[in-house]
Amino acid sequence: MAEAKYETHEYDVVVIGAGGAGLRAAVEASAQGVKTALVCKSLLGKAHTVMAEGGIAAAMGNVYPEDNWKVHFRDTMRGGKLLNNWRMAQIHAQEAPDRVLELEEWGALFDRTKDGLILQRDFGGHRYARLAHVGDRTGLEMIRTLQQHAVHKGIDVYMECNLQRLLTDGGRIAGAFGYWRESGKFIMFKCKAVVLATGGGGKAWKVTSNSWEYTGDGVTMAADVGADLMDIEFMQFHPTGMVWPPSVRGILVTEGVRGDGGTLKNTEGKRFMFNYIPEFFKAETAETEQEADAWYEDKKNRRTPDLLPRDEVARAINSEVKAGRGTPHGGVFLDIASRRPADYIQKRLPSMYHQFKELADVDITKEAMEVGPTCHYSMGGVRVDADSTATTVPGLFAAGEVAAGLHGANRLGGNSLSDLLVFGRRAGLYAAEYVKSFSGSLSVNNDQVEAHARTMLAPFESRGNENPYTIHTDLQECMQDLVGIIRVESELKQALEILQTLKQRSLNVKVEGNRHYNPGWHLALDLHSLLTFAEAATLAAIERKESRGGHTRDDYPNTDAKFAKVNVIVRMKNGEFRLSQEPLPEMPDDLKALLEEKK
Amino acid sequence: MADQQVHMRVWRGDAQGGNFRDYRIAVGEGQVVLDVIHAIQAQQANDLAVRWNCKAGKCGSCSAEVNGKPRLMCMTRMNLFQPGETITVAPMRTFPIIRDLVTDVSFNFRKAREIPAFKPKPKEADGTRRMFQEDIDRVQEFHKCIECFLCQNVCHVIRDHEENKPAFAGPRFFVRLASLEMHPLDANDRMELIKQKAGLGFCNITKCCTEVCPEHIHITDNAIIPLKERVVDRYYDPIAKLLGLFSQKK
Numbered sequence: 060m061a062e063a064k065y066e067t068h069e070y071d072v073v074v075i076g077a078g079g080a081g082l083r084a085a086v087e088a089s090a091q092g093v094k095t096a097l098v099c100k101s102l103l104g105k106a107h108t109v110m111a112e113g114g115i116a117a118a119m120g121n122v123y124p125e126d127n128w129k130v131h132f133r134d135t136m137r138g139g140k141l142l143n144n145w146r147m148a149q150i151h152a153q154e155a156p157d158r159v160l161e162l163e164e165w166g167a168l169f170d171r172t173k174d175g176l177i178l179q180r181d182f183g184g185h186r187y188a189r190l191a192h193v194g195d196r197t198g199l200e201m202i203r204t205l206q207q208h209a210v211h212k213g214i215d216v217y218m219e220c221n222l223q224r225l226l227t228d229g230g231r232i233a234g235a236f237g238y239w240r241e242s243g244k245f246i247m248f249k250c251k252a253v254v255l256a257t258g259g260g261g262k263a264w265k266v267t268s269n270s271w272e273y274t275g276d277g278v279t280m281a282a283d284v285g286a287d288l289m290d291i292e293f294m295q296f297h298p299t300g301m302v303w304p305p306s307v308r309g310i311l312v313t314e315g316v317r318g319d320g321g322t323l324k325n326t327e328g329k330r331f332m333f334n335y336i337p338e339f340f341k342a343e344t345a346e347t348e349q350e351a352d353a354w355y356e357d358k359k360n361r362r363t364p365d366l367l368p369r370d371e372v373a374r375a376i377n378s379e380v381k382a383g384r385g386t387p388h389g390g391v392f393l394d395i396a397s398r399r400p401a402d403y404i405q406k407r408l409p410s411m412y413h414q415f416k417e418l419a420d421v422d423i424t425k426e427a428m429e430v431g432p433t434c435h436y437s438m439g440g441v442r443v444d445a446d447s448t449a450t451t452v453p454g455l456f457a458a459g460e461v462a463a464g465l466h467g468a469n470r471l472g473g474n475s476l477s478d479l480l481v482f483g484r485r486a487g488l489y490a491a492e493y494v495k496s497f498s499g500s501l502s503v504n505n506d507q508v509e510a511h512a513r514t515m516l517a518p519f520e521s522r523g524n525e526n527p528y529t530i531h532t533d534l535q536e537c538m539q540d541l542v543g544i545i546r547v548e549s550e551l552k553q554a555l556e557i558l559q560t561l562k563q564r565s566l567n568v569k570v571e572g573n574r575h576y577n578p579g580w581h582l583a584l585d586l587h588s589l590l591t592f593a594e595a596a597t598l599a600a601i602e603r604k605e606s607r608g609g610h611t612r613d614d615y616p617n618t619d620a621k622f623a624k625v626n627v628i629v630r631m632k633n634g635e636f637r638l639s640q641e642p643l644p645e646m647p648d649d650l651k652a653l654l655e656e657k658k
Numbered sequence: 659m660a661d662q663q664v665h666m667r668v669w670r671g672d673a674q675g676g677n678f679r680d681y682r683i684a685v686g687e688g689q690v691v692l693d694v695i696h697a698i699q700a701q702q703a704n705d706l707a708v709r710w711n712c713k714a715g716k717c718g719s720c721s722a723e724v725n726g727k728p729r730l731m732c733m734t735r736m737n738l739f740q741p742g743e744t745i746t747v748a749p750m751r752t753f754p755i756i757r758d759l760v761t762d763v764s765f766n767f768r769k770a771r772e773i774p775a776f777k778p779k780p781k782e783a784d785g786t787r788r789m790f791q792e793d794i795d796r797v798q799e800f801h802k803c804i805e806c807f808l809c810q811n812v813c814h815v816i817r818d819h820e821e822n823k824p825a826f827a828g829p830r831f832f833v834r835l836a837s838l839e840m841h842p843l844d845a846n847d848r849m850e851l852i853k854q855k856a857g858l859g860f861c862n863i864t865k866c867c868t869e870v871c872p873e874h875i876h877i878t879d880n881a882i883i884p885l886k887e888r889v890v891d892r893y894y895d896p897i898a899k900l901l902g903l904f905s906q907k908k
Contacts, residue, residue: 102709103767104805105717163787166776166841168794168801175788193798199716200801210767211775218767241756270711304688310714414714417733419688528700572705575672576757579704 061508065236065245070096070215071494072487073235074254075222075277078106079198079479080459080486081256082205083158087487088254089214093494095487096248097209098217100240100272104206107258107270108479111198112313112410114180114190115480116473117155121176123187123358128152129653130186135474136654137339138184138368139438139467140608141623142290145646146445147465151474151481158480159191167204169193181318181358184368184471186343188358195313195408201476220246223276223584224511225253225284225455226503232284232454233501236511240581243574245512251497252490255281255450255457256483259437260592261294264543265535267434268300268311274585275592277461281441282591282636286450288629289463290439291592292599293609295470296544298323298372300433302390307418309433312393312411314472316428317365319407320355321395323376324427325384331391332364335375340367355398370469370608373432377544380431390431396424432544436475438466438609439599442628445644447489448482454493458486463626468608518583519574523567527583530564534589537561542597547613551601558594565590595636599627602638664736666694668706669748672757678746679703685736691747692720692731695759707758715872718806722759723748728808728870750811766807769827772855776838777846789842800837800881802873803830809867809877815860826857829867829877836881839888853889858882 061067072088074081077099085097099106118131131152136143159177163169169191170178179188193200209216222237226247234249260275261267282288299312317323325331333351336344344364345351351363365372376391385391395404401424405412408423415421415428441450441457443464448456459479466474518527541554565587570580605619606612625640664685667678681698692710699706711717713732720731725739725746739745753761782788809829815822827835835852838844852858865878875881 101711101719102763105711105719107711109717109804110712110714160787163843164778166778166838166844168789168798168841170798171789171791171794175790176786193801196716196802199804203801203803203805207770207775210771241760270713270717272711305686306689306693307714410716417715418690418735526700526704528704532700570704576707576760577705578699578707 061247061503061505065247065508067247067249068096070094070248070250072096072252072254072490073098073248073250074256074487075235076106076256076258076459076461077103077216078108078256078258078459079201079205079476080483081106081254082202082209083480083483084254084256084458084487084490085214086205086209086212087484088491089212091488091491093491096215096217098220098222098248100219100221102218103216104202106202107272108198108202108476110268110270110311111201111476112195112311113182113315113318114192114197114473115155115159115201115476116182116185116189116471117159117191117477118152118189119156119159119177119179119191121172122179126187126189131155131189132650133653134185135465135471136467138471139469140618141467141654142607142626142643143467144445144464144644145650146644147482149650150445151465151478154481155477158477158484162201162204162480165204165208167200169200180315181366182472183314183317183366183372185473190318190473192315194406195315195410197476217246221581221584222248223280223515223588225280226507227284227452228501228504230453231501232452234503236508238515241576243577243580245515247503247508249501249503251494251501252454252456254486254490255441255455255461256459256486257461259440259460260589260596261434261437263534263538263589263593264434265539266300266309266432268297268309269434275588277457278440278595279588279591281450281452281455281457282595282629282631284452284455285631286452286455287442288440288595289442289626290467290599291437291463291595291629292603292627293438293468294434294596295369295436295438295609296373296432297435298369298376298432299393299430301419302386302429302431303388303419310414310418311433311435312428312430313408314369316393316395316408316411319395320398321393322363322365322398323372324392324394325379326386326392327384330365331379331384332367332372332375335371335378336364336367337371340371368469368471373544374611376430376432386429388429390429392427393430394427396426401425436460436470438468438470439463446485448486449489449493456486456490458482468610515584518568518570518580521567521569524569525564525567527568527570527579527586530561530568530586531582531589534561534593538593542593542600545611545613546600548601551597554597555594558590558597562590595629598636598638599629602627602640662741664694665744666698667744667746668695668698668759670706670758671755673755676755689736690732691724691729691734691736691745694736695731695747707756707760709760716804718804721750721806721808721811723750728811730806730808730872733872750807752811752813752817753807763807765823766805766810766828766830769831770834772827772851773831773834773838774846774848774851776841776844778843779845787843793842796880797837797840799875800833802875803833804873805830806872808870808872812866812870814864814866822857822860825855826860829882831856832858832861832885833875833877833881836885839885849889849892852885853893858885858889
């Protein structure tokens with residue numbers, strides 16, 4: 060029996076991933092009185108949320124009383140090019156303020172307004188200053204607050220424990236299987252519900268702001284048990300990553316730099332964003348430098364195009380560099396020094412100041428930064444029910460970046476941290492409800508478990524001689540070059556072929572050493588999820604023959620009314636991905652009216 | 659710039675023992691120690707164990723001792739060293755070895771559990787929580803902590819004194835305690851813990867922790883010393899003690 064053979068634990072709910080969504084889900088499930096485990100690949104408090112900088116979007120109206128959930132809803136939908144799940148966007152906008160205030164109840168200390176309330180900052184695509192923040196280290200404040208709260212609630216935490224496969228019984232979730240990174244020994248969880256909170260798969264690209272953890276685990280685990288994936292063609296390339304020196308290429312430069320007064324310039328010293336204002340955003344965007352400058356003084360004016368949604372800005376930078384107006388290192392300039400005094404910059408953006416000073420020898424209070432697009436966020440992921448976060452597999456829930464729907468074709472900055480809180484809580488709540496109403500019994504299938512164990516140990520017994528690091532690097536080159544910001548069918552198809560060879564090569568991976576804290580083995584195992592994520596994203600990118608948000612096709616440069624009405628769904632069947640297009644849920648008229656309001 | 663060869667000495671081993679191994683590897687422009695460790699891992703020693711996440715000084719995962727100095731590997735530029743200098747990378751010494759550069763830092767997670775949680779005061783009459791920036795500045799300094807545990811690693815109370823660990827929380831948790839004690843909304847009382855179980859008295863303010871903090875938190879001056887003053891005020895102030903006696907009789 061698998062239970063006798065491997066370390067086994069029994070819970071009602073197992074939450075996989077301990078970033079913002081996982082922590083919030085675990086806190087909620089535990090508060091609902093069900094036995095909850097929180098399992099994470101790194102040490103607690105190191106998840107990707109810790110790197111989030113700018114803030115949490117929530118229409119609290121502390122800076123602009125005119126702000127409310129309806130405006131936030133509208134901004135989110137427009138930013139997502141109307142492909143968002145309307146119900147998720149509504150819930151998100153309505154619940155985000157309460158989730159932020161809740162963090163304050165748990166000890167978080169946000170920057171304050173003059174009246175002593177939570178200060179909110181400007182960000183791309185948000186009509187009003189809306190991001191609750193702590194300088195430029197908001198994610199750290201959020202994760203530490205949630206972490207400490209979870210610890211004091213006595214939730215069982217399994218750190219450096221990598222769950223790689225879901226176990227099912229009659230199509231329902233029955234557990235999860237993986238290994239301890241330290242000992243390399245297998246561990247099994249028997250449970251009624253699993254919450255996936257594993258983040259995205261940005262580590263499949265070369266220039267990325269994502270850490271080693273972002274290997275597409277959740278998407279792959281869900282796909283492997285037959286759950287639907289959705290919108291996975293939409294990958295956000297954040298417009299501002301560091302570009303120089305090479306070793307820091309891709310590291311994030313917060314949008315807060317632009318929110319707080321930074322502007323983009325090309326090597327001719329021109330603020331080029333005025334040349335890239337799309338029709339869709341014309342009405343609300345300043346047309347001249349003079350008009351944009353007036354916005355910094357009074358936010359009632361039309362806003363600077365530097366703060367257009369991320370997809371627009373990333374494409375603009377890409378075009379400038381292609382046109383030969385980029386820096387020798389392939390970026391453009393981001394200048395805050397000429398608008399803001401040094402002490403303001405250091406107070407508002409301390410970690411950016413530190414990061415450029417230490418890693419690039421650039422003093423951002425005196426000089427411009429060099430920036431360029433970096434792979435940042437996966438809008439798509441596992442398809443979920445808007446209210447409950449339930450996936451198409453009974454007992455499986457998903458929240459945060461791993462889930463699809465809220466952000467549509469492009470996510471607005473600040474909407475990720477609020478997403479984690481709003482839908483993390485809902486995932487914990489509905490997973491607990493599912494467990495409570497569950498009847499019947501579940502058992503773990505021994506053959507399933509043994510098959511997983513054999514696959515995971517294969518790299519030790521392999522007769523091949525492939526180096527897992529080399530395969531990973533080749534994958535990153537492939538995705539960067541062929542499935543990047545600007546896509547074209549011939550290259551996407553070429554990528555698919557390369558992915559097939561990489562899959563074959565990954566079967567011949569050989570790892571040296573033993574199972575004891577062995578990163579080579581860990582990476583060899585992650586190749587499965589990296590390759591699965593990459594393949595799903597590429598297939599979906601071929602399917603969507605239009606340009607929209609985080610998916611730009613050189614061969615179909617415009618939006619297409621036909622594709623405006625559908626999500627691309629990817630589903631694994633008998634070991635192969637199948638694609639389909641399914642209609643978006645119909646939006647109620649009162650919400651449609653909000654979108655049409657010209658403000 | 660052409661790639662330069664460097665000579666790295668990296669500690670390899672586990673709880674049973676180990677030694678420094680030599681690696682010669684090319685270093686590219688702008689690289690940090692963590693880049694070089696990753697290059698060794700990818701090209702010469704696939705199983706070299708190291709923790710890392712953000713690679714930007716924000717997560718506090720890649721702590722190690724580089725040429726004997728506790729540092730984040732991701733924020734230690736290779737051009738800090740002289741050309742031709744051998745660079746030694748060892749795991750943090752204060753924590754038990756797991757493997758290579760990875761140590762067992764569970765001590766810190768146990769200490770975190772012992773600290774009573776944040777407990778908010780009642781809200782304002784209008785249902786809000788008002789705090790002013792000047793009142794939270796100093797606590798926000800403490801919240802900058804990325805839990806790299808380098809301060810714990812250099813603290814001489816526990817660095818070579820395993821026996822002190824049960825009775826000493828260490829600088830990281832003095833910072834945490836100070837952040838709670840000075841939080842404008844907190845209503846919990848942790849003074850007994852600070853005095854007794856956390857072992858604040860062991861600290862004789864040599865400031866080693868402050869020196870290694872990658873976030874430049876003034877651990878000694880802003881957290882530890884004020885906490886020591888509070889302990890003195892509570893437990894050793896004769897006038898307060900007298901007043902305390904009277905108020906108890908009321």
